[in-house]
Amino acid sequence: MSYEYIRYPVPLGADSIITFTTDFGLRDPYVAEMKGVILSGAPMVKLIDITHSIPPGDILACALTLERAVSCYPPGTIHLVVVDPGVGSERRPIAVISNSQIFVGPDNGFATLAINESDYKAYLIENVRAPSGRVSHTFHGRDIFAPACVHLARGGRLSDLGEEIEDIVKIDVRKPEVSVDEVKGEVIYVDHFGNLITNIREGDIKGLDRGRWLVRVGRKWIKGIRRYYSEVEEGDIIALIGSSGRLEIAVRGKNAEQVLGISPGNSVVVCRL
Amino acid sequence: MSYEYIRYPVPLGADSIITFTTDFGLRDPYVAEMKGVILSGAPMVKLIDITHSIPPGDILACALTLERAVSCYPPGTIHLVVVDPGVGSERRPIAVISNSQIFVGPDNGFATLAINESDYKAYLIENVRAPSGRVSHTFHGRDIFAPACVHLARGGRLSDLGEEIEDIVKIDVRKPEVSVDEVKGEVIYVDHFGNLITNIREGDIKGLDRGRWLVRVGRKWIKGIRRYYSEVEEGDIIALIGSSGRLEIAVRGKNAEQVLGISPGNSVVVCRL
Amino acid sequence: MSYEYIRYPVPLGADSIITFTTDFGLRDPYVAEMKGVILSGAPMVKLIDITHSIPPGDILACALTLERAVSCYPPGTIHLVVVDPGVGSERRPIAVISNSQIFVGPDNGFATLAINESDYKAYLIENVRAPSGRVSHTFHGRDIFAPACVHLARGGRLSDLGEEIEDIVKIDVRKPEVSVDEVKGEVIYVDHFGNLITNIREGDIKGLDRGRWLVRVGRKWIKGIRRYYSEVEEGDIIALIGSSGRLEIAVRGKNAEQVLGISPGNSVVVCRL
Missing domain, CATH: 2.40.30.90 (Bacterial fluorinating enzyme like)
Known part of the structure; x- marks a missing residue:
């Protein structure tokens, strides 16, 4: 049995929790579009908003927010994170597992403070299908990350998403x-x-x-x-x-x-x- | 059978509704931390935000908000309320039952307009354990009130939380x-x-x-x-x-x-x- | 079997999704009142906020928001929409079904861009009972639209809500x-x-x-x-x-x-x- 499963005290099944952390604000339908995609594919998940008020593109604020929040969530929780100024460019979509929780989002360092620096596994997201059949270049939250969460919430394997990678981007948080x-x-x-x-x-x-x-x-x-x-x-x-x-x-x-x-x-x- | 149960037309069981009313705003992870604590202990509850935009420390605005909202909720609903300028001081954490609904929060009068003034029972919250094992002096929402809600949502008794008390703080709302x-x-x-x-x-x-x-x-x-x-x-x-x-x-x-x-x-x- | 049912790939049953789109903002208890009414009558529904930050009375912004969001939701979803400057006047409360999704709200054109212009059915909402037994003239969201959603989420028929109507209000969106x-x-x-x-x-x-x-x-x-x-x-x-x-x-x-x-x-x- 692969490493990506054995640390789960609870199965990643139909009742998974998926949290949302974005800089989308609460005015536009963007968050609701991601939630609709997820509920269409995994109707039984519990959806929890961490915040949608990260200052636009502020990856440090996002990392600090996640650092606090994730420690309160149970094993098996999936954290969907879309603070993504590089959307559509060569920055990679990834899924990372650490401390029995999964982080799905752009490879820009958002999870730096939430994961165990020396004990995580990371995968590219290569094998998901956008609901419309066509990936928008400006909204990977809806067309790549949400479908990846559906795959995981339905019990799919991380390694089915794509190739395992060694190096993920980390941000530098100045220490005192x-x-x-x-x-x-x-x-x-x-x-x-x-x-x-x-x-x-x-x-x-x-x-x-x-x-x-x-x-x-x-x-x-x-x-x-x-x-x-x-x-x-x-x-x-x-x-x-x-x-x-x-x-x-x-x-x-x-x-x-x-x-x-x-x-x-x-x-x-x-x-x- | 104790008084604290017999008025329940529906059991306080796994499918309880827990509502949230705070002055935390929507930017920080504080609300999500409380929700994570609750879902870790009582995964089947339904979480509903009443508002997180009470002006900081404004207990009257909080009381008026609850007065309106609670009448729309079914018996057995648990209302978690954290407008708590006195957090960490000698002000007491309490749970109050009235009209078959439960209010959990600081003893500062927030529930004055939502309860039946002459028909309620109130309890101190003394016997809960913070998820981290250590209660923060500035965030009782996460470390005392959320665990108390978990206890209640799992069918626990109010009297197990702590001593019953006669006097709770009420605020003075000027009458015309x-x-x-x-x-x-x-x-x-x-x-x-x-x-x-x-x-x-x-x-x-x-x-x-x-x-x-x-x-x-x-x-x-x-x-x-x-x-x-x-x-x-x-x-x-x-x-x-x-x-x-x-x-x-x-x-x-x-x-x-x-x-x-x-x-x-x-x-x-x-x-x- | 009536037309209003046969297009449903999934039954409109206990696990329906109900979305909310309003101009109520997030400060007041209005949204939570509607949710309480719905959960009191249909405890198993999933409640999803599309947005509550439509500019007050801006039906075009509401229509554009819904146009984007609804395509991400599964068949059977009920969209409760309350951008309702004419509340209490002669404007009609309606429920519309199109593309196997249902829209509940005031007849002011909010659904213009979300429905199939040439393939929908619309009904007046005449036969619902406000939870308090008395309909407020300023809050049909709580007293008419939410009870209508309860009826539908419990598997009730559209035609039980009221008379079928041919003409609904549409807004004019300028084309390039x-x-x-x-x-x-x-x-x-x-x-x-x-x-x-x-x-x-x-x-x-x-x-x-x-x-x-x-x-x-x-x-x-x-x-x-x-x-x-x-x-x-x-x-x-x-x-x-x-x-x-x-x-x-x-x-x-x-x-x-x-x-x-x-x-x-x-x-x-x-x-x-």
Whole structure:
């Protein structure tokens, strides 16, 4: 029995979950077209939207979104991802399996943070048929990726999609500089509430003693790393370890991005008091 | 058999509906994380979004949204609600049953308008396990409320979640002043179309004779209370009883909030001609 | 057996798909109210959102959206459509079957581009009961159209809804002027990415030889019709046949509507080099 099956605690069968992550927005029928193709071929799947509001073409935002979301999903879940500025060009359509979940989308690095870097298998998608019989050069989501998901949700093998490949594109996510008494990182994502999420993980701040650190963001110094928002007063700045295990900067009850004028790329430094 | 079961015309079983109402927006993976946790534990539930666009921390808007929506759902529905500015602090996580529907969320009054004020039972949520084994202090939606929904959707008892409590937080929704020939209320919600929804209910306008009333909003006087938008010309102001049974002010084919410069808190008076 | 059944390759049964297309936005509980009504009566249906972001009252945008989406859905799908500026007035609620799919909504032309113009059957919706027992004059989506969908999803007959009618409202979608060496059309839709979609179809450009045509939009001339975005440099204008088979104008990696200052109604001309 091939490797691509044996790690499945649950079979990839009729009741698979397929998630959607795109930069398509919610105004146009594009997402619904992909869902229609999938339901036409695999009527019993559960369809879940992760988000359709990735900034157009922003593969890093997509990778960060998937990093968070996929850990909550059960083995066998298929993640359809279409943030695809290179659609129609020579960039390859791929399916990747890692941690018993499958990622289907363009080979542009979107899954970099969601897969196990040293334990995955990847396949080209070569053998699917567009529902209309003709592949659009601008909408592989509907004509290549959705049909590939149908194949997988019906229990089809990854290796039937196409040739196994060794190399897939990975994106470079800058890591913080960690020294004995200082961690230099940056803001990498701003969420709906305006909270500033950094590339500094809890583990980067060695021997963390929350009261004894200073966090600098822009020109502001924040004393201590807290646990939850209401530890400070309305309108005060706070640094805490967020729900993804990363250092976050927030302003209680307000939008930190707007209040502080900080955005992705701005540096964040944690140092000893 | 305990009280918490006997009112169920349908069993709270594998095919439960779980609805979502949050202020998380649609950009981040937060909603999808909660859905993943739920589907991992209760794969057969139906997941329905009520809205994720409650203004951040606006518990009144949340309560008004739920008031409308829940009456359309069948007995046994579980409503997961995360508008939670006090997350991580001493505010309590609770589950409330009323009218054979269950509400799961923070004890901040979100369900005030959706439950039967004098007939509900409430429980603390103390005995759930976060999927990662560790509860984030900033995301109880994923780590406490979603696991509680899994427990309930699998047929678990409310009383297994934690201690029954008598007192839950309720919010104060200002009621209109009703006299023999005048009702003084205010705008409490503005919808997507810009329609101004008031706290005046149809029943507040005693002996309603639609042609014989005047409605004042801002500096405008509107003659009569109509039934539907096309009773007036494009661009005209109209007062009518909306689909929730409340008095609404609209401008036909236009956005009344923008045209009239009226927003929540502005007074609305109905008086005899 | 009546005509309204015999074209169904799959029965309209408990596992029907019901799609939603509205101008309700995602902020208010209106969509969730309709879904609650449907799940209360037909718990096994699959609910799919096409979009809720049709510009308020824009029936052309709605028709264009449906034209694209419905071709991806299987026979038996029910499309609930509520873009309904005339709600409550004398405009009629209807159900239309064409190409083995059903459209439920107001008789205002929304389905013009989605049905087969010369092969459909249409029925008034007269015999449904609002869940509350009383039909709101401003929310037929919840009180008339959703109950009609429940009836159909449970296998009910179209003819039980009401009288068959011959004439339904159709909207007039301007067609391009096609001559031997020139096609004059216009922009009819702008998508989330800012791509300008025209009323010129691939078939309108006879004997298409991609390199040998000039496309004029505003004051810009574009040489040739391409296949995919990355055929040109970042920031360059490109004309191509989009995934719906229509001529589209885009700016690679940018928002063409903003960059070019072009919007629906602006003319687009294709002529020989």
